[in-house]
Amino acid sequence: MHLLFFVCVCLNFLTYIFTSPITYEDVRGTPYKVSYDNRAITINDVRTMLIAGAIHYPRSTPGMWPYIMKMAKNQGLNTVQTYVFWNIHEQRPGVLDFSGRANLSQFLQDAADAGLFVNLRIGPYVCAEWANGGLPAWLNQVPNISFRSHNQAWEAAMRKFVMSIVEYVNPYLAKNGGPIILAQIENEYNGDDQAYVDWCGSLVTNELSSTDIPWIMCNGRAANSTIETCNSCNCLDDGWIDHHRHDYPDKPMLFTENEGWFQPWGQAVAIRTTADVAYSVAEWFAGGGSYHAYYMWHGGNNYGNTAASGITTMYADDVLLHADGTPNEPKYTQLSRLQHLIADHAEVLLRNYSTRTPLPWWDGTKWSNGTQQFVYSYPPALHFVCNQADKTLGVLFHNQNISMTSQSVRIFDDNLNLLWDSANVSGIPSDNTEIFPVVIGPLDWQTWSEPVISNLPVVTSPNPIEQLKITNDETIYLWYRRNITLTQTQSHTIVQVETRRANALLFFLDGDYLGEFDNHDHDQGSLTATVALDLSTYKPNQQYTFEILSISLGLNNGVSENNFEHKGIVGNVWINDQLLANDEANLWEHQKGLVGEFLQIYTEQGSSRVEWNPQWTKGINKQITWFQARFNLDHLVREDLNANPVLLDARGLNRGHAFINGNDLGLYWLIQGICQDKAPCCCQQAQINCLEPTQRYYHIPSDWLMPKNNLITIFDDLGAPSPGSVGLVQRVIIA
Numbered sequence: 001m002h003l004l005f006f007v008c009v010c011l012n013f014l015t016y017i018f019t020s021p022i023t024y025e026d027v028r029g030t031p032y033k034v035s036y037d038n039r040a041i042t043i044n045d046v047r048t049m050l051i052a053g054a055i056h057y058p059r060s061t062p063g064m065w066p067y068i069m070k071m072a073k074n075q076g077l078n079t080v081q082t083y084v085f086w087n088i089h090e091q092r093p094g095v096l097d098f099s100g101r102a103n104l105s106q107f108l109q110d111a112a113d114a115g116l117f118v119n120l121r122i123g124p125y126v127c128a129e130w131a132n133g134g135l136p137a138w139l140n141q142v143p144n145i146s147f148r149s150h151n152q153a154w155e156a157a158m159r160k161f162v163m164s165i166v167e168y169v170n171p172y173l174a175k176n177g178g179p180i181i182l183a184q185i186e187n188e189y190n191g192d193d194q195a196y197v198d199w200c201g202s203l204v205t206n207e208l209s210s211t212d213i214p215w216i217m218c219n220g221r222a223a224n225s226t227i228e229t230c231n232s233c234n235c236l237d238d239g240w241i242d243h244h245r246h247d248y249p250d251k252p253m254l255f256t257e258n259e260g261w262f263q264p265w266g267q268a269v270a271i272r273t274t275a276d277v278a279y280s281v282a283e284w285f286a287g288g289g290s291y292h293a294y295y296m297w298h299g300g301n302n303y304g305n306t307a308a309s310g311i312t313t314m315y316a317d318d319v320l321l322h323a324d325g326t327p328n329e330p331k332y333t334q335l336s337r338l339q340h341l342i343a344d345h346a347e348v349l350l351r352n353y354s355t356r357t358p359l360p361w362w363d364g365t366k367w368s369n370g371t372q373q374f375v376y377s378y379p380p381a382l383h384f385v386c387n388q389a390d391k392t393l394g395v396l397f398h399n400q401n402i403s404m405t406s407q408s409v410r411i412f413d414d415n416l417n418l419l420w421d422s423a424n425v426s427g428i429p430s431d432n433t434e435i436f437p438v439v440i441g442p443l444d445w446q447t448w449s450e451p452v453i454s455n456l457p458v459v460t461s462p463n464p465i466e467q468l469k470i471t472n473d474e475t476i477y478l479w480y481r482r483n484i485t486l487t488q489t490q491s492h493t494i495v496q497v498e499t500r501r502a503n504a505l506l507f508f509l510d511g512d513y514l515g516e517f518d519n520h521d522h523d524q525g526s527l528t529a530t531v532a533l534d535l536s537t538y539k540p541n542q543q544y545t546f547e548i549l550s551i552s553l554g555l556n557n558g559v560s561e562n563n564f565e566h567k568g569i570v571g572n573v574w575i576n577d578q579l580l581a582n583d584e585a586n587l588w589e590h591q592k593g594l595v596g597e598f599l600q601i602y603t604e605q606g607s608s609r610v611e612w613n614p615q616w617t618k619g620i621n622k623q624i625t626w627f628q629a630r631f632n633l634d635h636l637v638r639e640d641l642n643a644n645p646v647l648l649d650a651r652g653l654n655r656g657h658a659f660i661n662g663n664d665l666g667l668y669w670l671i672q673g674i675c676q677d678k679a680p681c682c683c684q685q686a687q688i689n690c691l692e693p694t695q696r697y698y699h700i701p702s703d704w705l706m707p708k709n710n711l712i713t714i715f716d717d718l719g720a721p722s723p724g725s726v727g728l729v730q731r732v733i734i735a
């Protein structure tokens with residue numbers, strides 16, 4: 001024991017003397033100093049190249065974190081970046097929760113154990129395609145609050161949360177030998193409230209200065225005491241590098257989000273090519289960047305109700321590690337090679353900035369001078385030859401005609417040996433995984449219908465009440481219920497509801513399902529839902545119970561000043577010309593959540609609280625219906641469920657939530673993914689799986705599974721056409 005310890009200390013000591021400290025391993029356990037100069041973040045006064053990736057702790061589970069950290073380290077990261085998610089830590093005002101997926105200190109410890117630094121982006125507004133951008137829904141009810149702007153209510157709430165997080169992570173700060181070297185206040189603030197920016201700055205300068213680490217503000221306005229950083233697809237090509245060197249010559253260049261983008265429901269799966277990511281990362285380090293973070297490195301999954309409006313349960317699946325935790329090849333290996341090259345040459349790269357030297361290109365008849373071909377040289381080792389042009393051409397460098405693919409970077413040593421080519425991924429296998437069935441349907445299901453009328457408590461009011469005011473987003477379901485006497489009953493009755501984007505509404509009359517409306521925009525705002533319902537079998541002048549089940553399809557992540565996210569019914573309801581409002585004799589009842597949720601029938605304890613029907617085929621195609629079954633993992637192909645994840649194959653279902661041993665896998669939806677004529681957005685170049693479901697497989701974290709007797713529960717709101725097809729598969733790494 002003691003001898004081993006002694007050897008380790010010696011090795012650490014040697015590393016520390018002869019190389020710049022590039023990993024947390026070189027400093028762990030003892031207080032160290034973090035600062036910055038014009039070129040880089042410095043650790044104990046030594047410039048340090050930070051190769052980072054975003055991994056959001058609640059988008060995976062404690063049982064996955066050590067695996068993900070180990071993969072990150074092996075792939076060539078030395079820094080992990082995460083936001084802090086206010087709405088999972090403070091679901092109810094004043095009650096802080098750091099358990100389970102919210103166990104931030106465990107996550108920080110896992111990063112430290114893997115030898116990774118941490119950049120903690122506290123926000124507390126985080127955007128992140130996360131419900132409400134991380135803000136607790138109950139903040140809507142704070143008197144006089146206006147988010148992210150200079151007002152007492154917001155600043156007091158923000159300050160209180162930020163201070164409590166800083167206190168909580170104190171043992172993990174660099175000054176205490178922990179991995180946290182950088183922190184972030186606010187997030188992509190692009191408003192025009194300078195007083196608020198200054199307030200953020202004064203918070204950093206005054207109350208947060210005892211953290212003794214640099215603070216950043218990203219992609220927007222930055223307070224003087226913080227470093228402004230880039231979020232983009234390519235921070236060189238979009239001019240950010242030039243503007244930063246001009247505007248902030250004393251501050252280093254940090255790329256907080258190299259975007260992997262995200263996936264909306266109803267669209268085909270969008271991808272960013274490996275060549276484009278590789279080009280942008282290489283150009284960044286060429287141009288003088290000293291911190292680069294993939295957003296995401298592992299996107300993970302939006303379990304429970306954490307996805308933002310219209311966003312799929314898998315998050316940023318096409319980044320370096322897939323949502324299910326398997327490496328995304330050839331991206332994973334191609335970028336790993338670059339990262340190791342950059343790390344190996346960090347000392348030379350960080351000595352100084354290099355200047356962009358234009359190179360001639362062969363225009364077909366002569367060598368032509370332009371601005372899109374250039375080299376950044378870092379003698380005595382690395383030369384980054386870059387071609388920004390949209391075509392492949394020859395570039396003259398050191399009297400050699402170098403063939404450059406469109407938008408690519410080639411890295412050479414002094415002898416013009418090619419060390420890496422952003423455009424060349426040949427030789428990296430991309431079909432590195434295969435899917436094997438491990439539990440084949442039909443499972444031994446039982447079914448239970450969610451009651452339409454229940455004795456759960458209700459709130460009554462003459463007019464419908466906005467959903468979040470009642471639910472605080474603790475459930476995505478709210479029943480609106482009212483007695484009506486229909487004036488007319490037609491086969492084509494138009495029902496109109498003033499509702500919100502990313503919201504579904506299911507309509508019932510006396511317990512009979514009549515139809516639904518849904519909008520799954522990745523957006524917010526009000527709209528009028530218009531549906532035609534067949535009421536011809538009902539009688540006029542007779543009283544019925546009219547019900548609307550409102551289902552939130554996510555709170556939008558864009559939150560700004562004087563802008564509140566709302567859900568459910570936000571105005572009037574009409575049945576043809578009949579306005580269902582302000583009738584003291586017919587009040588609206590509001591029931592928060594489902595009976596099945598209230599009884600937690602998806603848990604071991606709650607399952608027996610209702611009478612399940614073993615004739616499960618009776619539940620086929622029936623709205624608001626639960627299914628439950630048990631399964632064993634007898635046929636796993638591999639034992640390690642982090643490296644070889646188990647997924648729910650949701651084929652045969654429609655829309656709803658699936659639970660494994662009481663854990664909510666997130667929204668599943670077999671909605672078809674439509675391909676657009678051109679790449680859907682931003683950093684994305686293509687779409688795949690046109691007309692297939694946007695997401696068919698849903699990740700089950702390793703720590704939610706047991707070898708035997710797992711409880712699977714499904715709640716399908718639209719009605720599952722073929723629950724017998726549901727099964728489990730394992731994705732196995734074969735390469």
Ligand SMILES: *[C@@H]1O[C@H](CO)[C@@H](O)[C@H](O)[C@H]1NC(C)=O
Pocket residue numbers: 097098099100103105106
């Ligand atoms: C967080 O994880 C640590 C280590 O597993 C554990 O000791 C601690 O109790 C957890 N915190 C909470 C609040 O569950």
Ligand SMILES: *[C@@H]1O[C@H](CO)[C@@H](O)[C@H](O)[C@H]1NC(C)=O
Pocket residue numbers: 143144
């Ligand atoms: C909210 O603003 C109103 C009008 O400015 C003020 O009268 C009231 O005291 C404020 N409420 C709180 C809780 O600050």
Ligand SMILES: *[C@@H]1O[C@H](CO)[C@@H](O)[C@H](O)[C@H]1NC(C)=O
Pocket residue numbers: 198201224
């Ligand atoms: C920030 O710096 C600018 C330029 O030096 C200065 O004009 C401004 O007053 C500073 N703001 C604060 C809040 O110190």
Ligand SMILES: *[C@@H]1O[C@H](CO)[C@@H](O)[C@H](O)[C@H]1NC(C)=O
Pocket residue numbers: 352353354355
């Ligand atoms: C750094 O590079 C600049 C030109 O980019 C040069 O003017 C300066 O002398 C260099 N500094 C050192 C210390 O080499």
Ligand SMILES: *[C@@H]1O[C@H](CO)[C@@H](O)[C@H](O)[C@H]1NC(C)=O
Pocket residue numbers: 360367368369
């Ligand atoms: C390109 O630039 C070089 C160096 O400035 C110059 O000698 C050469 O004449 C230029 N060539 C053309 C085609 O403009």
Ligand SMILES: *[C@@H]1O[C@H](CO)[C@@H](O)[C@H](O)[C@H]1NC(C)=O
Pocket residue numbers: 362393394395401402403404
């Ligand atoms: C330079 O290489 C390109 C192909 O990479 C070729 O098309 C071009 O003819 C070459 N030019 C010269 C002068 O050799």
Ligand SMILES: *[C@@H]1O[C@H](CO)[C@@H](O)[C@H](O)[C@H]1NC(C)=O
Pocket residue numbers: 421424425426427
């Ligand atoms: C790409 O790399 C492979 C080696 O991995 C090499 O054989 C091949 O020539 C390269 N292709 C190009 C176009 O440079």
Ligand SMILES: *[C@@H]1O[C@H](CO)[C@@H](O)[C@H](O)[C@H]1NC(C)=O
Pocket residue numbers: 481482483586587588589
């Ligand atoms: C509808 O009317 C019945 C009596 O006719 C009453 O018992 C029930 O509570 C009413 N429902 C609602 C939602 O007001």
